Amino acid sequence: MxxxxxxxxxxxxxxxxxxxxxxxxxxxxxxxxxxxxxxxxxxxxxxxxxxxPGGIDSHVHIAQPSGDGIVMADDFESGTRSAAMGGNTSILSFCMQEKGDSLRHSLKVYHDKADGECHIDVAFHMIVTDPTPAVLGQELPALVEDGYTSFKVFMTYENLRLRDDEILNTLDAAKNTGALVMVHCENEDAIRFLIGQHEANGEFSAKSHATTRPIAAEREATHRALSLAEIVDTPIVIVHVSNREAMEEMERARVRGSKVIGETCPQYLMLTADDLDQNEMEGAKFVCSPPPRDKASQDACWDGLQRGVFDLFSSDHCPFRFDDPEGKLIEKGKKSFRWIPNGIPGVATRLPILFSEGVQKGRIDLNRFVALTATNHAKLYGMYPQKGTIAIGxxxxxxxxxxxxxxxxxxxxxxxxxxxxxxxxxxxxxxxxxxxxxxxxxxxxxxxxxxxxxxxxxxxxxxxxxx
Ligand code: URP
Ligand code: ZN
Ligand code: ZN
Ligand code: ZN
CATH class of the missing domain: 2.30.40.10 (Urease, subunit C, domain 1)
Structure with a gap:
């Protein structure tokens, strides 16, 4: 031949x-x-x-507006370029529905941003922020037929989160059409309560981002999301899990018979809340949600990668320039941590970090590395065996x-x-x-x-x- x-x-x-x-x-x-x-x-x-197999990063944010005028640092050209530098060959990026917009319109906006710009292959998950009967009853099924087969919902962020009834309806629509739902699990009301307390006490610095988003807020929302999926009787993906208590919720749901997929990210292995506790706004470089926790949580996440609590290791790449041209991040973030946009970059560093800290340090083997970084993403999100393995065809x-x-x-x-x-x-x-x-x-x-x-x-x- x-x-x-x-x-x-x-x-x-x-x-x-x-x-x-x-x-x-x-x-x-x-x-x-x-x-x-x-x-x-x-x-x-x-x-x-x-x-x-080239890495597949199934959790990447590119060219998504932050809601308060701060623009994401990567467009599809730079984001996919950086992904390729770090050994990735496909990414799944998010397309965010703006409230009032149809899903179709939102998709067109992101396709227009991506078309002709990408260095590696790209697919989209839809973020559903406005689950009207028309969106769930008509649009979602049509999109699944067209190859958009996964949807993310938020339980946090004031302007994005869904109420429990909205999550139930979204899970039900997904079940009826064969789509998969990913959930960001943090209790927004608890977070708002704590932000109010901190600000009333004059605590405005970046480190308060971590203390206002405690493990209990993530654990509670994880439990609730798992319960809602159990009630609807449909699979669920719990994304960016940061700690053992959320892991334990997932394991208990599995014992009850639920189909639960778990994802963790490099920041939960490598960073802690102490990284947010720095002078001169340096802590803003580590602001993401859920926040990095502590050494015990890092150990828990490693344990979860080893024992199969997690099937996915993704970056949650969500980059904002620290020194952005209009200085908005620093200017706004100085007033209060609540204005620091949530998210950190990581699409290029995901694979080297897991290879070095995981494979080279004997925590996981090479095959598990490939499963966690490529194969499982391809299988879960409907790209296998075209993507995610080395096989004939x-x-x-x-x-x-x-x-x-x-x-x-x-x-x-x-x-x-x-x-x-x-x-x-x-x-x-x-x-x-x-x-x-x-x-x-x-x-x-x-x-x-x-x-x-x-x-x-x-x-x-x-x-x-x-x-
Ligand atoms: O802080 C984070 N994770 N920002 C990205 C958006 C999300 O919640 O995944
Ligand atoms: Zn629009
Ligand atoms: Zn999220
Ligand atoms: Zn994310």
Whole structure:
């Protein structure tokens, strides 16, 4: 057979297997996995490297307005570029419904932002903020048919959150159409109560972001979301889980028979609430929700990754410039922590952090790494086996990893729109040295080699939990 490209002599790692073989690629797809492939004018030597499915980051915010005029630091060009630098070949980004808008209109807005801009493949989850009967009864089913098969709802953020009856109706609409619902679990009323108390006491600094969003607020909302899904009898994804008490709620729901998928993120392994407690607004660089907790919670999240409480490891990339051109973040954040936009960057650092802290430190093995960062995302969100594995017939979405490469993370390595990384100075071992999307090199040795616009929009199937 004549191949367009061959990756030779690498160690292939999938979610289930590790083996030495060559990869033959034809027309952007994997056409052969065998030893001694030779027939190609384009041979990449992967001796000493791992050949892994490119990362799929199923929790990324790009070009989403923050609601108070602060603009997100990444557009689809910079966001997908940075994702590729970090070994990702697909992202699932959020399309947020503005209140009063139809889902179709919202989708058009985000497609217009993404079209022609992406370096890697992109799909959308819809954030439902206005679940009217027309939205749930007519639009949602039509969108599922069109390949938008997952929806996120918020229990927090004043302008975005849904009431319990709205969540029930959304879960029911999803159940009836075979869609999957992701939930951000924090109790907004409890948070508002605590913000009021803190401000009344004259506490306005960034560290109060963490104390006004305590574990109890996350645990309670997690319990409630799980109960609502149990009442409707439909699967649920609990996103960005930060601590053991929320994990225990998920495990109890599973024992009762619920289909529960859990996600955690690098910030809950690597950061703590102490990072928010810094002078001169530095703490604002670590403001995300739920907030990072403490060492015990970090240990709990590792335990959850090891024991399968979590199936997904995502970035929740949600970048805001610290020193934004109009200085709004600092200016507003100085008045009170409540005005600091929630979210931190992380699409480029997700994989190196889990590889270094997880695989290299012996906490998880290579196959679990692949499952947590690619395969499970593809299966859960209806992209498997086109995406998320190395198999004949799958897209040649591949990251070559040098497991011994030592890198000190600095923001300029990440090629993102954000002007900082919360992981500045972190030393990691293991780095993606080549990212290939559908057989084409997009990043090699930290240099972008593709053109924007190569990345395609991905319509998706229903979740493997539902089909
Ligand atoms: O602080 C965060 N996580 N911002 C992103 C939006 C969300 O809640 O996922
Ligand atoms: Zn609009
Ligand atoms: Zn969220
Ligand atoms: Zn998010």
């Amino acid at each position: 004549q191949f367009d490209r061959i990756i030779k002599n690498g160690t292939i790692v999938t979610a289930s297997d590790t083996f030495v073989a060559d990869v033959g690629i034809i027309g952007g797809k994997i056409a052969a996995l065998a030893n001694d492939l030779t027939d190609s004018a384009d041979i990449i030597d992967a001796s000493g490297l791992y050949v892994m 799958s897209d040649a979405d591949i990251a070559l990893w040098d497991p011994e490469k030592n890198v000190t993370i600095t923001n300029d390595l990440l090629a993102q729109g954000c002007d900082y990384t919360p992981y500045e100075g972190l030393e990691v071992t293991g780095w993606p040295v080549l990212t290939m999307v559908r057989g084409k090199t997009v990043v090699k040795d930290g240099e972008l080699s593709g053109e924007k616009g190569y990345g395609k929009y991905l319509a998706r199937q229903k979740s493997n939990l539902i089909a």
